[in-house]
Amino acid sequence: MQISDVMKREVISIDQGASLGQALDMLTRHRIGVLPIIDRDGKLVGALRLRSILELVLPAFVDLVENYDFVEDFGAWERSAIGEERRRAPVADLMDPPLSVTADSGLLRAHAFMRQHDLHDLPVVDDEGRLIGLASWVDVGIAFLESRGRDTGR
Amino acid sequence: MLPILVSSLIFLGAIGLILTERMDRAIVSFAGAALMVAAGLALGFYDEEQAVASIDFETLGLILGMMILVALLRPTGFFEYLAAAAAGQSRGNPVLLLILLGGGTTVVSMFLDNVTTVVLIAPVTILVSEILGISPVPLLMAEALLADTGGVATLIGDPPNVLISSAAGLSFNDFLSHALPVVVVAWTAALLLLLRLFRVELSRRPSDPGALAKLRPLDALHDRTTAVRVLIVLGLAIAFFFLQDAVGVKSSFIALAAASLALVWIRPPMVKTLETIEWSVLIFFGGLFVMVGGLVASGALTLVGNLTARLASAQPVVAALAVMWFVALLSALIDNVPVTVAMIPIIREMGLVSAVAAPLWWALAFGAGFGGNGTIIGSTANVVVADASRRTREPITSRIWSRRGLPVMILTLVVASLALILFFPHFQGS
Numbered sequence: 001m002q003i004s005d006v007m008k009r010e011v012i013s014i015d016q017g018a019s020l021g022q023a024l025d026m027l028t029r030h031r032i033g034v035l036p037i038i039d040r041d042g043k044l045v046g047a048l049r050l051r052s053i054l055e056l057v058l059p060a061f062v063d064l065v066e067n068y069d070f071v072e073d074f075g076a077w078e079r080s081a082i083g084e085e086r087r088r089a090p091v092a093d094l095m096d097p098p099l100s101v102t103a104d105s106g107l108l109r110a111h112a113f114m115r116q117h118d119l120h121d122l123p124v125v126d127d128e129g130r131l132i133g134l135a136s137w138v139d140v141g142i143a144f145l146e147s148r149g150r151d152t153g154r
Numbered sequence: 155m156l157p158i159l160v161s162s163l164i165f166l167g168a169i170g171l172i173l174t175e176r177m178d179r180a181i182v183s184f185a186g187a188a189l190m191v192a193a194g195l196a197l198g199f200y201d202e203e204q205a206v207a208s209i210d211f212e213t214l215g216l217i218l219g220m221m222i223l224v225a226l227l228r229p230t231g232f233f234e235y236l237a238a239a240a241a242g243q244s245r246g247n248p249v250l251l252l253i254l255l256g257g258g259t260t261v262v263s264m265f266l267d268n269v270t271t272v273v274l275i276a277p278v279t280i281l282v283s284e285i286l287g288i289s290p291v292p293l294l295m296a297e298a299l300l301a302d303t304g305g306v307a308t309l310i311g312d313p314p315n316v317l318i319s320s321a322a323g324l325s326f327n328d329f330l331s332h333a334l335p336v337v338v339v340a341w342t343a344a345l346l347l348l349l350r351l352f353r354v355e356l357s358r359r360p361s362d363p364g365a366l367a368k369l370r371p372l373d374a375l376h377d378r379t380t381a382v383r384v385l386i387v388l389g390l391a392i393a394f395f396f397l398q399d400a401v402g403v404k405s406s407f408i409a410l411a412a413a414s415l416a417l418v419w420i421r422p423p424m425v426k427t428l429e430t431i432e433w434s435v436l437i438f439f440g441g442l443f444v445m446v447g448g449l450v451a452s453g454a455l456t457l458v459g460n461l462t463a464r465l466a467s468a469q470p471v472v473a474a475l476a477v478m479w480f481v482a483l484l485s486a487l488i489d490n491v492p493v494t495v496a497m498i499p500i501i502r503e504m505g506l507v508s509a510v511a512a513p514l515w516w517a518l519a520f521g522a523g524f525g526g527n528g529t530i531i532g533s534t535a536n537v538v539v540a541d542a543s544r545r546t547r548e549p550i551t552s553r554i555w556s557r558r559g560l561p562v563m564i565l566t567l568v569v570a571s572l573a574l575i576l577f578f579p580h581f582q583g584s
Contacts, residue, residue, distance in 0.1 A: 059281070059284045059285075060280070060284075060545035060546050061277060061280045061281040061284055061545075061546075063545070064276075064277035064280055064281070064542060064545060065234070065277040065278060065280075065281055066231075066234070066277075067231070067234070067374065067376070068281065069370075069373040069374060069376070070234070070235075070238050070369055070370045070371055070372070070373040070374040071281065071285065071368070071369060071370075072368040072369070072370065073285075073365070073368060074284070074285050074365075075284075075285030075286060075287065075362040075364075075365025075366075075368075076284065076285055076286060076287030076360070076361045076362040076365065077284055077285060079361075079362075
């Protein structure tokens with residue numbers, strides 16, 4: 001089994017010229033954790049992760065204090081928002097590098113790659129680097145277990 | 155004449171290099187010490203035995219003992235607990251928050267290392283002000299300024315006091331009867347001035363005033379048993395400091411004995427505990443002692459001492475004020491430890507020539523302690539809070555610091571000047 005057998009082919013992606021605000025709208029509308037970013041030819045140029053967006057509103061003290069067990073909620077920060085100026089900036093400002101695998105990647109290989117780069121969703125590209133699919137960690141892991149289960153059950 | 159010139163060049167060169175911050179101060183001090191001994195051997199004014207004899211083990215022992223106690227207390231979450239508890243008491247009122255956090259930091263740093271105290275309390279301060287939705291700048295600056303001011307009150311409150319007590323033979327109670335009253339007034343004046351200087355920031359309403367009600371300070375204290383044990387030992391040590399004059403033991407012995415008692419009682423992983431000791435500070439001090447020992451041996455400091463002693467015996471009050479303001483200005487620009495280490499032999503020389511030394515020791519303590527408030531680099535506590543603030547939306551710049559810190563420095567020095575003038579006879583006896 002390879003990654004192309006388990007990936008979703010209908011991938012929601014955004015053009016690299018779009019603004020961060022447009023990208024945020026797509027993430028919330030489709031309730032997804034990552035938005036692949038493509039150029040005019042459909043080539044993968046990066047990815048916008050939900051995590052990177054939340055970093056924008058995360059207070060600096062979470063890295064400063066050794067523990068925050070004694071705090072129940074972050075008060076004023078719980079209501080912080082992403083500013084208008086930030087929303088108007090190009091999505092490319094906040095994107096991660098275009099980490100991806102090709103369609104013939106094995107499932108364990110894909111898992112190792114996601115583990116190495118701390119990814120939860122893995123874009124899949126063709127030989128020209130065009131985005132052709134997206135596989136989540138759950139897609140990959142469950143597909144692997146199912147295929148092995150079938151093999152050993154036989 | 156050549157030894158005087160060479161030894162002065164080595165010392166001033168080292169101080170200059172520390173000032174540029176291009177090399178770690180402990181490395182400069184260590185290498186400077188080696189250079190001083192080499193020059194001394196080559197020119198015949200200073201040798202290895204003299205170098206070892208010039209190291210003030212009383213100071214190093216006291217600092218090491220207190221560092222071990224802090225190293226044991228640090229991982230228990232006690233400092234975070236204290237900051238969170240103080241914040242909780244403020245009910246989100248920024249003025250009360252500044253008084254409680256500044257006051258709490260001061261009390262702790264009168265007995266424990268200022269720097270560790272501020273290192274652990276500053277992040278909680280930032281957290282508290284961020285969840286309240288107020289600026290952390292007044293709180294952070296108040297903590298550093300008030301802790302440094304308060305530290306002058308006790309023998310173990312700041313490193314210059316440790317150095318001075320060891321050199322002048324002053325006890326813990328001497329500090330309580332001479333430095334503490336001045337510090338109480340200076341500290342109160344500094345607090346009132348800070349409340350005035352930050353009145354705009356402090357009058358802004360927190361955007362979430364109820365946020366602090368949900369703090370659970372006890373959850374920060376994750377090793378209560380160890381914290382209680384360290385505090386009991388620390389209390390015992392402080393009791394012995396009070397009785398020091400009657401019992402007749404050295405401060406370093408009290409601190410090291412307390413540290414050994416705490417180690418036996420707690421039995422922590424020793425390698426890990428020793429890792430958090432700031433050995434570089436001890437090396438920095440040791441190197442400075444050896445360098446200044448060379449200055450003494452070459453006669454450089456005798457020269458300065460003789461010159462100033464003549465002025466001092468003619469005008470003792472003026473001399474004390476001059477020493478205090480001079481040391482304060484130097485301490486605002488460079489670390490107050492090398493300033494103090496260099497001033498000690500000068501004052502000792504002056505004491506040999508005339509009987510004016512006693513008030514000068516207090517002038518040195520006030521100058522070195524209060525002088526650091528003036529600039530962002532004046533004390534390590536200042537540097538620590540400024541560094542922490544760099545991670546927030548309102549970094550404390552050198553300009554921001556000087557606009558508030560410099561008035562505090564001048565006010566506290568004015569208070570100390572008035573005390574020296576009005577109660578001069580009191581400072582002449584110990």
